[in-house]
Amino acid sequence: MSRSSFQNASIRFSTQIIKRLGEELNPSIDQSILELVKNSYDADATTCTVTLSNVSAEGGSVTIEDDGDGMDGNAIKNSYLVLGQSEKSFSKRTRLNRIPAGSKGLGRLAALRMGTAVDLESIPLKIGNRLNKTKQKFTIKIDWNKFDNAKLVDDVIIRINSTKVLANKPPSTTVAIKYLKSKVTERDIKKVARGLILLSDPFDDDPSAFKPVLKAPEFKELEKLVAKRYFDDADYHLSATLDKDGNASAEILDYKGKVLFKATHKEIAIKRKDAKYKCPVTTFDLWAFILNSTSFSTRSTSLGEVKEWLTEFGGVHVYENGLRVNPYGNQGNDWLDMNLSRARSPEERPSTNTSIGVTRIRDSKGLLQQKTDRSGFIEDDVFHEIKSFCQDALEWMAKKRLEIAEKKRAKDREQTASESTNSKENVKEQISKLRTNDRIELVKAFESYDKAVQSQVNTLRAEVQLYRTLSTAGITAATFSHESNGNPIKIIKLNVDAIERRSKKFLGGKFEESQLPKPIALIRRAINSLAVLGTATLKLLSNEKRRIARVEVHDIIKNILETFTPFLNGRDIKLTTELAKGAPYLRGSEAAIESIFTNLLNNSLVAIENANPSNREILIKTEIQEDILIMTVSDNGTGIEGIALKDIWLPGQTTNPNGTGLGLTIVRDAVMDLGGSVRANRHGILGGADLIVELPIIGK
């Protein structure tokens, strides 16, 4: 008979795990402190004070003191010191009917590991189920160095001491994290202050709400700022609600709180075809501000104050069961993609810098899950439903605000026309009251003036119409450029390449002698020429080019010429560039320089086509004279004929039957915007026109 033996074993943890979990889970000091403050919230504290001592260098301390229900020895042993397990349950409420913040204890570990030692003191309201009438205080000391020296987590014993305190001492808990491993910067302190202030919905009016405090001057400043509550200065207030059945409703209120628009679920959920939102009860409030000096000129608050407040607290904050969820609404966080929507369609949409919002979620079933590292919710279906609800409400508000803006525009147009007619009638009436001789003269003078004004109005109208037509042409060209530049040209190119390769394979050495190389080369040349249309149009449209910044003129000229080269080659135009030495630059927009140069180039192309010389030539030349860049575009086209030189800059003036007459007007306006000047020679260096642009530069 054989004998068997056994021994029991269990999985144990190296003390290294404490280090890893603690240090790697929590992102920053403000988040660490917030974790501990959330424990105070769960303990039904009404006040919680955070004190930072000597933290400007290593070795300082953080103390968190609250007036919550405290913990007895068993709670410390079986809950506080147990990691990864939480006694908190979403179905349970605290004594003050709070839904616990639901930490797994890991965030707490990270917080406690900020220093090398922790002292915890707690006077509990109850010991077990009985009131703590004997006023027992429970204390523990954690020395992390002991863990660093021990092999297994269980090897370090933590003693829970119990002592008696004075009978009038109320329940409380104090956690002191000592000998901080790193210093706390001013920036960190500001983040802690901001985190504490925003933790329990300072935008709500509940005076009994949990209000943690940081003992630091930065906190007071921010607290004052948050208390200012400039909500009444908002031009629009969106108030949207999602009920327990997933039905949405919303209102837009004006600054007096009067309802401007109301929406039912059907109007808000239009994109999702009325489908209900599958998420907990949620409210979404957003205050949108029109931040310009005109709208603030009649108010008691200044634009600067509101801007400062919005810079600090703007964005859409999220509160789950009364406590803030990081990082939604932090500076730079745009979880509802408001800035993206605004960039796509800027009119009447708020951005995170021009609005402040609060999304309050009552999640009594714990449907939403926060990530372990406290960097927001796990982005599951429930979260996406809440996000969709907020975004749909914003979309509805944008539509409604656009309606208001459109109505105002129409009214302004009507009003201007009627004001003009009234004024005219008024002048006529005043004239009719004069003596006969004076009246006749004045009537004549007024009629002549009126005629001139009408003529000017008609010219402007025609000009506006021309700009509209050109804009439409531009938009259409851009749309098709994208399409043609993307697929059709690509497909032709790939297939011509394939035909060539396959023909070579099939014909071997006979390919070059066959009839194929020439048509293939012609198709390639046509593709290159065609591609310029798309590339040139699309390149002009880039948003960034319209920003004011340092622009290097030579680089822009070179880029445009590179784009145009296949087109110029296709028209047998010899292009010569003589650029001055150096890299002259100015402060302006790339788009302005492009407008100048592209229009001058287009002008030359048309002039050459009309003159049709045997050798087609364009010369681009730049010179630098002190702080002025002189750019000359010359060609051997028709030159400037049949029009007064001074009139070539006027809109609509052109000698080209197919031209718009706007190219040189745009050149003049763009040059003037850059503080420069432009002139022309009827016949210049190459026989055609010379267009000479002078631009002030700030460096070379």
Added chain:
Amino acid sequence: MSVTLLDREINKIHVIDDDTDSRESYGLTVEEMEVETVLQNDRVDNIDTFLLTIGNQDAVVSDHHLKKSSSYFPVNGANFISRCYEKHVPSVLVTKYEMASYHEIRPFKRNIPVVLTPEQFNPETLIKALELCIVEFKGNLSQTRKTWKTLVRFDDVLRDDANNKTVAMAILPSWNRNLVINLKMIELPPEIQEIAEPDLRLYAHVNIDAEDPYELYFQNWEIIAK
């Protein structure tokens, strides 16, 4: 049918493009390599599931813009090629390098050794590109792809009408002190976006031996303590 690239046998190349004609056209080029050409004609709902269908003797060619037809692909080509690279599937991104797509590609550039334009795309360039991937899978990055910790200075930070930061105009003195690299805010980690301002100096790991600005990529941003 298979082809051996370095020491790796490739017998299937997947072609991804949301436009049927483009897909077919890329396919014509791939066919000439005499491997099985698999045109991805069906829509793909889940990248992880799709990646499971790609074996270790497969390669991938993908266009960058995959959103013309709705719901063809859940991510753009750069994102997808980067995922293939992580799985050690040799893969090539094909796109016209427009300004917009450049900003979309750069965050994934570490895992995209080669980007070909449609003009450059032919059997020879495709083979070279796939071979380069295989070399990189063994940890051998070329000099122009290796990153070095380097100083980055924001010359200016552009904002839109609503005062939101949009673009950081970055200068890398150790690469080219005269050339500005426009980094869109979405390309930067949130903590850098938050503090981005003119004259801010930071460290990042960048492949500063790359000649073309389109080849640059940025990793491990680090705030320089004041």
